[in-house]
Amino acid sequence: SCWESRMSGSRSSAGWIPRPAGIFWGRLGIRGVLALALLALPASVAKVLEGHVTGSAQLHSADPHLVVLGTFGFECIMGTCGKTVPEAEAAFFEKGMIHIEAHGDPFIKGQEIAMFSSEPWVNKSAWKQIWRNRQLSCAAKRQHAIFTLPLTTSEGEPVDYRASNVDAVDFYHALRLSSRPLFVHIVALNCAPEYQGALSMYYKVTLQNPGGWWGAQFSYDDQSILRTHILAFLALGALAALAAHSLIGLQAAQLSHPPLLVLGGALGGFALSHLLDIFFYADYASHGHGPEGVLVMSEVLSTCSDLVVMVLYLMLSQGWRITDDHMPQRDQMLIGGAVLVYCVCYVLIYTVDYALRDPADEVYVLLTTGAFFLVLIRIMLFALCCLFFYDTYHREPSVQKQTFFRRAIVSCAIWFLQLPFTCLIAASTSSSTRHRVATGWMATVNTLTLAYLLYVFQPSRAKDYFTITATGNELAGLTSDMDDEPMRDRPPLRSSVVESERYAPLAEERGREPRLAVPDEGML
Numbered sequence: 001s002c003w004e005s006r007m008s009g010s011r012s013s014a015g016w017i018p019r020p021a022g023i024f025w026g027r028l029g030i031r032g033v034l035a036l037a038l039l040a041l042p043a044s045v046a047k048v049l050e051g052h053v054t055g056s057a058q059l060h061s062a063d064p065h066l067v068v069l070g071t072f073g074f075e076c077i078m079g080t081c082g083k084t085v086p087e088a089e090a091a092f093f094e095k096g097m098i099h100i101e102a103h104g105d106p107f108i109k110g111q112e113i114a115m116f117s118s119e120p121w122v123n124k125s126a127w128k129q130i131w132r133n134r135q136l137s138c139a140a141k142r143q144h145a146i147f148t149l150p151l152t153t154s155e156g157e158p159v160d161y162r163a164s165n166v167d168a169v170d171f172y173h174a175l176r177l178s179s180r181p182l183f184v185h186i187v188a189l190n191c192a193p194e195y196q197g198a199l200s201m202y203y204k205v206t207l208q209n210p211g212g213w214w215g216a217q218f219s220y221d222d223q224s225i226l227r228t229h230i231l232a233f234l235a236l237g238a239l240a241a242l243a244a245h246s247l248i249g250l251q252a253a254q255l256s257h258p259p260l261l262v263l264g265g266a267l268g269g270f271a272l273s274h275l276l277d278i279f280f281y282a283d284y285a286s287h288g289h290g291p292e293g294v295l296v297m298s299e300v301l302s303t304c305s306d307l308v309v310m311v312l313y314l315m316l317s318q319g320w321r322i323t324d325d326h327m328p329q330r331d332q333m334l335i336g337g338a339v340l341v342y343c344v345c346y347v348l349i350y351t352v353d354y355a356l357r358d359p360a361d362e363v364y365v366l367l368t369t370g371a372f373f374l375v376l377i378r379i380m381l382f383a384l385c386c387l388f389f390y391d392t393y394h395r396e397p398s399v400q401k402q403t404f405f406r407r408a409i410v411s412c413a414i415w416f417l418q419l420p421f422t423c424l425i426a427a428s429t430s431s432s433t434r435h436r437v438a439t440g441w442m443a444t445v446n447t448l449t450l451a452y453l454l455y456v457f458q459p460s461r462a463k464d465y466f467t468i469t470a471t472g473n474e475l476a477g478l479t480s481d482m483d484d485e486p487m488r489d490r491p492p493l494r495s496s497v498v499e500s501e502r503y504a505p506l507a508e509e510r511g512r513e514p515r516l517a518v519p520d521e522g523m524l
Contacts, residue, residue, distance in 0.1 A: 047072055047217055048288030049205040053188050057197040061360070063131055065138040065197060068360040069113075069186045072207040073220030073432060077177040094210030096175035096182075103168040104151030105200035110192025111152050113203060114145035118183035118362065121146055127185055131360055138191035146184070147173065151201055177210070181220045181432045185360060206288060217285050221435045226281040228436065232443040233274035239447075239454055240267035246459060254471045259321055260457045262312050267450055269305030273298045274443075303346065309450070310381060311339055313412045317388035321466045322404070323396055331388075338384060345377050364434055366419075366426045375420045382416035385409075404456070404465040411452055418445045 049070035053060060060067045074096040104111040118127045125144045130136065142148060149171050175182070186205050190198055209216050215223050243264035250257055276298035284290035314335045318327055327335075353370040365371065386409065393405045422442055426434045455461070462468065 047207045047219065047284075049186060049207070050203065050289075052202050053199045054201075055199065057189065057199060060199075062358050063360070065141055065191070066131065066187045066189050066360075067199060069188060069203060069205060070207075071183065071185050071219070071360070073181055073183040073222075074175060074177060075209050075211075075215075075220045075223065076179055076181055081180060094177075096177060096210065097206070097208040098173040098175060099206040099208075100149055100171040100173075101168065101204040102149070102151055102171075103202045106152055108190070108198050108200050109152055109195050110150075110190045111199060111201055112142075112148045112150050112189055112191075113201075113205075114142065114148040114187050114189055116145055116185045116187065118185070119180075121182075127360075128362060131185075138189065138196055142189065142191050183220070183432065213285055217288055221432055223436065225436055225439060226278065226285060228440050228443055229274045229277040229281060232447060233271055233278060235447045236267055236271040236274060236450070239451055240264060240271050243267055243454055243457075250459060250468075251471070255459075256469050256471050257321075257457070257459060257462060257466065259312065259316070259466060260454075260459070260462070262308060263450070263453055263457055266305045266308040266312070267454070269301050269308065270446060270450070273301040273305065276301065307339065307343070309415060309453075310342075311335065312453075313408075313415065314338070314381075314385055314388065316408055317385045317392060317412070319392040319396070322401060323392060325467055325469070338381060342377055342381060346374065349373055362431065364426055364431070364438075366423045366438060371419075371423060375423060378416050378419055382413065385412055385416065400464050407456070411449055414445065415449050418442060418449075 047070070051069075053067055053069075057067050058064050098115070100113055102113055116127050116130060117124060120126050124146060130141050130144055133141070149169065151169055186207075188199055188201060188203065190196060207219075209218065209220070209223075214226065218225065243260060247257075247261060247264055250260070276294050280290040280294045280298065283294075315327065316322065318324075318331050318335075320327055349370040353365075353368060357368070389405055389409045389412070393402060396402055396405065422438050425441055426438045429437050456465070459468065
């Protein structure tokens with residue numbers, strides 16, 4: 001047998017009381033938010049599923065007989081898929097672990113916790129052939145479980161594992177790994193004729209892969225996901241710091257470069273989003289579950305930052321700060337309307353998908369109908385951006401600026417079409433690895449595209465394309481129709497600010513005089 005089990009019971013006079021799934025973040029100090037957040041997390045391992053199930057199965061699930069408690073993927077033997085180990089040697093390798101603590105109401109007969117496999121398993125049907133199959137009875141579905149753990153006997157008494165009455169079940173399984181990853185679904189069911197579908201239980205299921213802190217507690221499809229977010233945070237944090245350094249230099253020289261300011265805000269948002277993901281997955285690595293609110297905040301930050309970059313591309317396609325300092329009101333309303341439609345559709349799709357999505361469905365989130373509509377909306381926004389770029393390109397006489405527009409449309413295409421390409425990659429990748437592949441791909445594309453934008457937005461290079469004005473013109477360049485003459489068209493000014501000398505070359509192109517923002521006292 002590929003299963004090794006050990007069962008024990010525990011006696012409790014008051015029954016099992018679920019412990020609150022509180023998350024303790026620890027106190028943050030001067031050594032850094034990330035370091036102390038990781039150190040403050042209590043040491044524990046494995047994914048933990050904990051909660052109550054009360055009432056009929058039809059109230060909790062799309063299947064009238066099965067209530068899904070959670071899903072987990074066990075990795076391959078020795079961490080290498082396709083590795084075949086002789087049966088005589090398999091017992092010496094590390095195993096996956098399943099630990100179930102549960103308590104069922106003794107007045108409801110036939111309550112059980114079972115485990116099903118996503119793929120066919122030793123004469124057992126795959127999960128997709130069982131879940132929501134109206135042609136199979138509860139007893140027929142139960143026969144396809146890899147194992148079942150009774151919580152009460154058919155007479156309604158608690159299961160007696162030690163020849164004495166017990167109030168709770170404490171059950172261990174050591175899973176011998178194979179050459180293929182094994183994805184399992186933990187479910188609660190009741191197939192007793194008199195109480196079919198009736199459930200009243202408390203459960204705590206701990207699932208663990210072989211390995212250390214970085215991998216034991218993660219499902220096979222989530223392996224290395226924490227490392228991905230750490231690398232993305234370090235890269236985006238470095239880019240955000242570089243953007244902040246450039247903005248500080250411009251501020252010291254009293255010069256304004258609004259596109260760099262917008263890009264710096266987007267970089268900071270993406271970096272903070274990945275930092276929140278690190279908090280979540282680090283807590284997950286220590287507790288087996290993480291604070292869902294942090295994950296939602298990370299998703300909101302990432303979405304808002306992505307939206308900021310899309311708006312930046314739309315404004316650049318209209319020649320903002322390149323051909324004109326001010327955008328016509330018609331173009332502002334058009335871009336604002338397109339962004340508003342995107343936001344409304346995104347919130348609507350996300351809400352509907354969250355409300356209607358089956359938690360036991362094995363369809364990846366990027367392959368759902370909601371993802372298809374999001375892809376369609378992004379393609380429409382990209383088409384609008386291309387139209388703006390085409391019109392602005394043909395109205396621009398400068399060869400250097402035309403070169404900038406040609407390169408900008410390529411990076412714009414990469415940014416807007418990254419989601420469609422990610423969906424294609426997810427569809428062509430194995431279901432056991434598509435989540436980490438899609439996450440790594442999107443993080444890489446985002447980082448490289450933002451790095452390119454930061455490269456061309458640097459003040460030393462932006463002088464060839466953008467109009468860099470005095471600080472007083474910054475807000476006017478964004479929203480106002482005031483007549484702010486660019487500094488390059490004004491008489492040359494001498495600066496008494498030493499820091500501004502670093503940015504004097506910005507105005508020396510094509511024979512222009514340095515256009516520095518702060519005159520000395522003599523000129524005043």
